[in-house]
Amino acid sequence: GESVGLHLPTLSVQEGDNSIINCAYSNSASDYFIWYKQESGKGPQFIIDIRSNMDKRQGQRVTVLLNKTVKHLSLQIAATQPGDSAVYFCAENRWNSGYALNFGKGTSLLVTP
Amino acid sequence: EPEVTQTPSHQVTQMGQEVILRCVPISNHLYFYWYRQILGQKVEFLVSFYNNEISEKSEIFDDQFSVERPDGSNFTLKIRSTKLEDSAMYFCASSEKVRETQYFGPGTRLLVL
Numbered sequence: 479g480e481s482v483g484l485h486l487p488t489l490s491v492q493e494g495d496n497s498i499i500n501c502a503y504s505n506s507a508s509d510y511f512i513w514y515k516q517e518s519g520k521g522p523q524f525i526i527d528i529r530s531n532m533d534k535r536q537g538q539r540v541t542v543l544l545n546k547t548v549k550h551l552s553l554q555i556a557a558t559q560p561g562d563s564a565v566y567f568c569a570e571n572r573w574n575s576g577y578a579l580n581f582g583k584g585t586s587l588l589v590t591p
Numbered sequence: 592e593p594e595v596t597q598t599p600s601h602q603v604t605q606m607g608q609e610v611i612l613r614c615v616p617i618s619n620h621l622y623f624y625w626y627r628q629i630l631g632q633k634v635e636f637l638v639s640f641y642n643n644e645i646s647e648k649s650e651i652f653d654d655q656f657s658v659e660r661p662d663g664s665n666f667t668l669k670i671r672s673t674k675l676e677d678s679a680m681y682f683c684a685s686s687e688k689v690r691e692t693q694y695f696g697p698g699t700r701l702l703v704l
Contacts, residue, residue, distance in 0.1 A: 512692065514695075520697055520698070521595075521695035521696050521697045521698045522634060522682070523695070524694060524695075527692060567633065567634065569634075571690055575647065576646075576690055577622070577624070577636075577639035577641075577646050577647040577689065578636040578639065578647055578649065579624075579626075579634075579636060579693060580636065581633045581634040581635070583632070583633045584633060
């Protein structure tokens, strides 16, 4: 079925290393993608977004890459810090469905000292 | 920094009772949303609201759910007759424009006994 999904449920990295979290989508109408961070007991926190007219977008310590050919996006976190430990969700929005965000299942990122 | 707020943070209710979850969206935002997250699962879209009417709803948003903007600042989700399976975190979100970044509140944890 149509879905937004994550390749790995958990990711453990050492402090200072770079982290890469992957996400696949299946709907060709998806053209707006957002990464959210969710800490325990809190709501999703916006990290970065990208539209389908771009392949790459950078923020502070984060980069999102979008490969429309294989319907894949990734979130790269540079110099991962303990405060980055959280669950990361990708979400997508479709041009023919203006309102709903469709979330993936989430990847739990654990940063070890 | 403006943020979405939600009350209460926790709500415990008996099956069959009505609950009202409250949200104050970011003040200049025009689009409002409700999502839910069952424990350990992904965030699911319920409904979006614009210009005092529902703009989109999911299959989850059946006749027992309703939304309202009773005044210029609050946005509510009412569940008329709660069921055990309604137990979840409910998140309110808002955005300035359609298909722009949706900012989430901290959530209300609803437990139906």
